[in-house]
Amino acid sequence: MSEVLLKLEGVHTHIGAYHILHGVDLVVPKGQLTMLLGRNGAGKTTTLRTIMGLWHASQGRITLAGQDITARQTPDIATSGVAYVPESMGIFSDLSVRENLLLAARSARTLDDIDTTRLEWIFGLFPAMKKFWNHPAGKLSGGQKQMLAVSRAIVEPRQLLLIDEPSKGLAPAIIQNMIAAFRELKAAQTTILLVEQNFNFARQLGDSVAVMDDGRVVHSGSMAELAADESLQSKLLGLSLGAHQ
Amino acid sequence: MALVPLLALAALPAVGSPSTWLTLTVAGLAMGMIVFIIASGLTLVFGLMDVLNFGHGVFIALGAFVATTVLASMGSYTAADSLWLNLLALLPAMLVAMAVAGALGLVFERFIIRPVYGMHLKQILITMGGMIIGEEMIKVIWGPEQIPLPLPEAMRGAVLLGDAAVEKYRLVAVLVGTAVFAAMVWTLNRTKVGLLIRAGVQDREMVESLGYRIKRLFVGVFVAGSALAGLGGVMWGLYQQSVIPQMGAQVNVLIFIVIIIGGLGSTLGALIGALLVGLMANYTGFLVPKVALFSNIALMVAILLWRPQGVYPVTSR
């Protein structure tokens, strides 16, 4: 088993008066892609937001590379090398695609500072980014926004990516590109925690997997194991057998 | 951008005499510069940060009152008929005014603005409350009376361009205004500050998730806006040659109009808006004084009908 980058121990989160996470335990090994699966409302998004410091755990502990980040502020967490793609994408619709990316490239003062090979790489994955470079991001199509959101997370190298349902709204061809991209990132030692509903996508990428239900992690193990065991899938995910290719 | 010369040219035949026209135009442009200086802080605070700060005027008044105190303590420098000595008094007055206004901005941001980012209605109320408190505190400290703020000796009077007279002080205002404009354009275009603020207004969480301390940034910009307002107060007070505690409230509507004409968030837009307002006031004041009362409002409504977002919108709110 490889080194652990991110670890959640008994994390509870409240939103206002509601108790959402009831003790989440999660381990994300370094350099691997971990899938976080679960039904609607299981608490996946809440888990990611809690890691990111957008909501604070009321109990429990979150450690990143050995450091306790439970009480840290979001910007601190981000600057220690974490990128986040929220479920709602969080596009700055007033700004152009270029400006969105410029902001995401934290170390760049102007565009010239961004590594051009990395930009080209992104353009290759998502040609629309190049085409709409100077367009207001708010005018992009649903899938293009999703691409922009992912592009922002990978415009500079980060040690950990938290990605919430990146495949929704994407055409199959682009999904294939994204799978390829995540593989490359992994090869470059980037750790990824991915929330996904598209099991097919998950199966192609995941190294390990955690399944959530009702604010807890109810299963964790290797992806290969889950992919092989259809009855486990149907038990955990309600996947009707063979419903999806 | 062509609007300003267009308006000026359109007025020429109406005014008739070229020298009168020149006086009016130069005075109007210079007035526009003064208005721009007092409005410049608001482009940051309202235009970029989307904070409907009805208390902005209080920083203007504060700047002016601080200037009265500073200048009063340097009476010999302002009374001297030497531009250099005058400037030696004026510069510290401006700096102190900006510092004090900026410091108050820090407190204001923390206690008044921070809880209400993104909530316009509450911003209006809470900043109005802040405005009232500020104005009353000015009365407690400086008293309710009008306080004279005489112009330094060398800036009085006018220079003659043929038959047209241009007040010297207005030329000073043009210089200061240009400097403010240049500094703002440089900062907003050469750094990511402007982008970050706009992004932060739309989605604070996302900006923080990208690793920026939006809180600190907002404080910084708010303080800068307040300091600019303080500078504007000094310029406005010197222009009026006296200050009253209500002066902030008096210019409030005017500067909001300027920012809206310009299109939210654009420095250039604010400058154009201010110049238009300055020119318009002078032309209508000369041609049909009755209408001058409504000239700003009419200008704003006309511009919004033509361009619902203002002249140079940077943000699409």
Place this chain on the structure above:
Amino acid sequence: MLQRLLSKDLPRSRWLAMLLLILVLGLAFAPFLFPGVKALNVAAKILIFVALVASFDLLLGYTGIVSFAHTMFFGIGAYGVAISLSSVEEASWSAIFIGVLAALLVSVLLSLLIGLFSLRVRAIFFAMITLAVASAFLTLASQLSEFTGGEDGLTFRVPELLSPGFMLREDPLVLPWAEVDLNGRLITYYLIFGSVLAIFLTLLRIVNSPFGRVLQAIRENDFRAEALGYRTVVYRTLSNVLSALFATLAGCLLALWLRYNGPDTSLSFEIMLDILLIVVIGGMGTLYGALIGSVLFVVAQSYLQDLLRLIGEATAGIPLLPALFTPDRWLLWLGLLFVLSVYYFPTGIVGKLRERAVLARLKELR
């Protein structure tokens, strides 16, 4: 019966219901409970503000439109009655009637115009435009001095029945705690009370009608409301017109009560701010908030100076404090009230009480 009268929009909190009951009874019997000219003036002002603020809440709280032109309609109502009554020799009911009608007509036209304009620009611009229009109207009112009395305003007489000289009974009614004159002012007070009650209940019905529900939907997401087939233009404009009409009526009542009207009395930006603050203190989008907020605010505004005088005397001798606690600086404390009320009542008093009720119920369930 009561349910229907309140359009099934009940207070939904025991404390709130109790508070409302006390306030309504207090206002109903104010002339006898709190005798004196000042107290009666305060009570009448509260009533007029209840109508004014409630009509504004229809626009702000329910439709989500921020308008600064509300005092303009208030002013139109007040000027309607004032101009009409000061242009006749003998004050008559028909003059009042004509004044009210004319004012309503002007308000409908103006609000329609503004409403139609509002469709072109964004919310924040709309707010600024109404601010500009309102200040232009204020200037206009003080410029047209032949018509409006200019800055000085208009002082006029009201019909005999409503004037202080009219006595229901020669001698005052003697109560254990005071004597109360049974005169025309009392009749005016109850005329206002009745009108405000009717206005309030009508507004309550409107916001609880299918129409009112659509307004809320538009406030939340106008784009979506359009996609459902609601013409937001029509709804917004109608809401704008209705709220203007009720504000106009409130203005008419004000003029009747004051027997005076001037630009600062009914058109000033200050009143607009008071309205905003009351809506926020009371609780936006609740209507009941208008009542609670008005009582709290008007009482505070009217008695703050007296209170400060007391505190000032008590703190005399301590440095600095007397300078802050003089009646002269009452605005300072009012400003603080603005700030604190936004801090501590983000959902207003009504909102807060209702939240408490909900929490209590949740606890019971557990």
Place this chain on the structure above:
Amino acid sequence: MLETTDLTVRFGGHVAVNAVSCAFEPGTLTAIVGPNGAGKTTYFNLISGQIKATAGRVKLNGVDISARGAPARAQAGLGRAFQLTNLFPNLTVRENVRLAVQARAGAGLNLWRIWSDRRDLVVRADEVLEAVALSDKGDALASSLPHGDQRKLEVGILMALEPQVFMFDEPTAGMSVDEVPVILNLIRQLKADRTKTILLVEHKMDVVRELADRIIVLHNGELVADGEPEAVIASPVVQQAYLGINPEERDQEVAA
């Protein structure tokens, strides 16, 4: 019958939908596929009136409705669910649906009745909630629902409108796998009705395969294929531009 003729919209220099002519019969479900940015959502926007066409017309049952705004088209029977969830966030789930029911009943301009007196509307709203499996969340605020449930509510609102034309824009995106069948069943029921015109934008090919009677393909704003599902899916344009099944090309990109 819904019909578009030469429907075109241009944003600056960019033609997002280019002269699309197509007719949709009642009782059929037409799937619209195409790469991201192909113009699918924009095509929907043009039909339902959210944006104005630069050129071309839209006809519903032979009546030209091109000049009408979105509300009028909704009243005429065009219903729409949005790709990016679009709800009344601070109203309850039930109220979200009830408003749609009320719109359907045309009761919005009634100023004097008390809303809850219209029992029929409330009851109907509850039925719809039942159908999209949200009955237990009726009193929650729409904004507090998890993403998947918001998608269900989006569909529920469309159901409540009972339009003649249903336009679904990726109804199942982000919905968990066990919930998807609920929505698909709803769509199947609509199909079974045989009187409704159904348009569906969907990227999941298995869903498309199963439900569609016909597929049209948009690419760069143009209608490039139209026909039987199997045939269209097998066509080179879909295989390459959409599904990306062209190993050579992708390998090149990855290498770059």
Place this chain on the structure above:
Amino acid sequence: QSKSGEIRIAHIYSKTGPLEAYGKQTQTGLMMGLNHATGGTMTVGGKKIVVIEKDDQGKPDLGKSLLAAAYSDDKADLAIGPTSSGVALALLPVAEEYRKILLVEPAVADSITGDKWNKYIFRTGRNSSQDAISNAVALDKPGTVIATLAQDYAFGRDGVKAFKDAIKTAKLVHEEYLPTNTTDFTAGAQRLIDKLKDQPGRKVIFIIWAGAGNPFKIADLDLKRYGIEIATGGNILPAMANYKNFPGMEGATYYYFGIPKNPVNEALVAEHYKQFKSPPDFFTAGGFSSAMAVVTALKKTNGDTKTDTLIKTMEGMSFETPKGTMTFRKEDHQAMQSMYHFKIKVDPAFPWGVPELVREIKPEEMNVPIRNKR
């Protein structure tokens, strides 16, 4: 009806609001005046004088309800005030309703003692006509060409009209009215220059301006090159700081502490310096005068506060003030008083331009029209 043993006087003024600074001067003057007039006892005819302060905030509606409350709830015998003319006009009918005296000070509108007057109204303050006429007297010389600059509302227009009516020999060539909120005076100045520059003789711009905005800035446009002078009336001391730039400027004022030579003024100035280490201002003198009027009347009635008695006593009554003797004219109850023709001198000892007396304009010299109907 008042509590026996007390004379209750309500003072309604702008304790706060835009005219706060003015109102406070009146209150100071009033209290000093009462003290002075009663020889420090604050009693008249064995009755204690009690002053009830009411803050109208410059709002007519509020003033109205405060005055009613003062007469009724506080049982005031008479009232003094208010600061602004708008408030004063709203107060007039209240005095009539309650049949009690309202002594107007310092609101200036002509109509207070003109068409809106009723018999309960007296005024110690000057009215607009007195201001305008005295200025006309000061400037009215043959060969002088005058243009006026005033605010475009009732106060400005009335003032110019009275001024115009009083001008006999000089020539009035232009009336310029600018919006009250004008801040940039270039356009107006340009119009004035265009009208005046080619006129023969002495050229004067007479300014009637109150409140915000600084019309004297027009001088910065180098009016001297056309030989144009500026003239204006008196003002409060901080506003006269501007006058420093206009040595030799002429006009007529209501009061300046250094001008009147009489024991009452000496007492006022001495007392004011003692209490505040500064000279009394414009409105302080007014407040003082109103106190003198009230106490003089009460002394005559020996403390009787019955309204009818007081009215009878005060009609035609003369009383001493810091401005010398004033007399309530029988017809409209306006106090007839001296005004002062001044010329500005710059004295480094004072932060304002010092008005030096040219000539005292006696009440008899001013033909102040009677505008009310009895």
